[in-house]
Amino acid sequence: MASLGLVSDPDFPSHIAGSLGGDLPGLLDEQFDEESEWSVDVVRDPVAAGRSSGKEILDATERQRKLHGWDYAVAVTDLPLRKSGHPVLADIGSEHERVGVISLPSLGGLQPQRRARQLLISVLGELNGSERTDSGLQSGTTELLGPIRREGADSEAIAVRYRSTRRRGKLRLLSGMVRSNTPWRLVLGMSGALAAALGTSIFMLTSSTIWQMADMLGPWRRGVVLVVSVTVMTGWLIITHSLWEKPRYTADREQRMLYNSSTILTIMIGVGCLYVVLFAFNLAASLFLIDPELLSSTLGGTAGISNYLGLTWLVTSMGVTAGALGSGLEDDATVRRAAYGYREAQRRANQQQAEQRDQDG
Known part of the structure; x- marks a missing residue:
């Protein structure tokens, strides 16, 4: 039995997290062979309030994970995260190995719930190291409109980062901010x-x-x-x-x-x-x-x-x-x-x- 906590900012992120919460348990059971069952809790908390970096949000998410006793925790925020001019879709913790953060605006303005689900599956795969089927995150349309790159982050607090390219990624980021x-x-x-x-x-x-x-x-x-x-x-x-x-x-x-x-x-x-x-x-x-x-x-x-x-x-x-x-x-x-x-x-x-x-x- 594995437990996942989704810690969402109010407003639009809370809506996305709430929608994902009902679908995820069955989907995660199919995606990850190592765990027999998954439980998903959704907590509304302004986890990104007053914070400007993935590390700060990961620290706050880790506190929520320990407070609720979850195995894994992922923050869902509409704060536009950037690193060296590149929009950041997700950060996976290194200092805190069981937490991650997803930035919804970087997913763009179209089909945010579907893309958030795909990204969340990829993030959980990074957190538990499980073999999984393709989440669909890297589609042909995505590669054309706003390519997504997985890279090892140059920070002790961040193990893996998903980011988009500078120019096309910023257009997608802006459309996602408008959608939010x-x-x-x-x-x-x-x-x-x-x-x-x-x-x-x-x-x-x-x-x-x-x-x-x-x-x-x-x-x-x-x-x-x-x-x-x-x-x-x-x-x-x-x-x-x-x-x-x-x-x-x-x-x-x-x-x-x-x-x-x-x-x-x-x-x-x-x-x-x-x-x-x-x-x-x-x-x-x-x-x-x-x-x-x-x-x-x-x-x-x-x-x-x-x-x-x-x-x-x-x-x-x-x-x-x-x-x-x-x-x-x-x-x-x-x-x-x-x-x-x-x-x-x-x-x-x-x-x-x-x-x-x-x-x-």
Whole structure:
């Protein structure tokens, strides 16, 4: 009987670890012939809070392993780990021989659960030295988009490291950071921005001047209006909610750039989701409220679906621009969850409070 503990950071890592926890026992029984049965426990703990290296996380994971009496322990974190400019997928301990750490962002933004499972099997194989079947980690697609290299680490604390190449690995790392931010959840929390965008759109749909303006604008001008509206709302959210990571908060320049890049992309995707939802609502509203004969008489010709689409495109873009003003009324915590640095600061504060309570108790 072998026991494994998955120690996960809150939020996205906790979701991944929880999903893996139910599948792993049977899968590990098949992968490792030496152990008859496996038990898997999942513990939610900000193990990476306030830490910046694999060694520090491994030390914290070893303490959790001893506390719970597990045979093996693996930390699952969304902290982007790097070494000499290379994104790190996993570190396996040397000083602590039965612990490892997996960095989810380095796995990329697509199929994180499947890739985390494959990487975890490889890490466990390193920890117990068992013969195992191919985990599928080194696929042809992976080799093309972001090759993974196994190497002996140049540190007494790290025995084996899985890392990706510098350039392609950073692109995958950035996509993984954006995935960890779950940008689509941003839309659900921005009720003020959505209300302002909806109100503005409905008002403009009733204006014959807007109908004529939409008919006169060509596709490229509508495209410019779209880009401007998304850019304005993205910039407004970042500025008004102080999402930009500054040097005094993160001294590591490269990590600061990763944080800011992932925040920009997350906000842009979130605003893009808002645009799609608003576009669908406005199209349905325009088809229901605006009679084709009335639209034809206003435009001086036969109105078709292209006229409705052009009108919806314009009013949605203007509605999103107005939604930027409404976004200033949002709760800071709702929007700041899209910023890596903010979430890390929150975890660090929660961890310090928990440690203080333990000391007081």
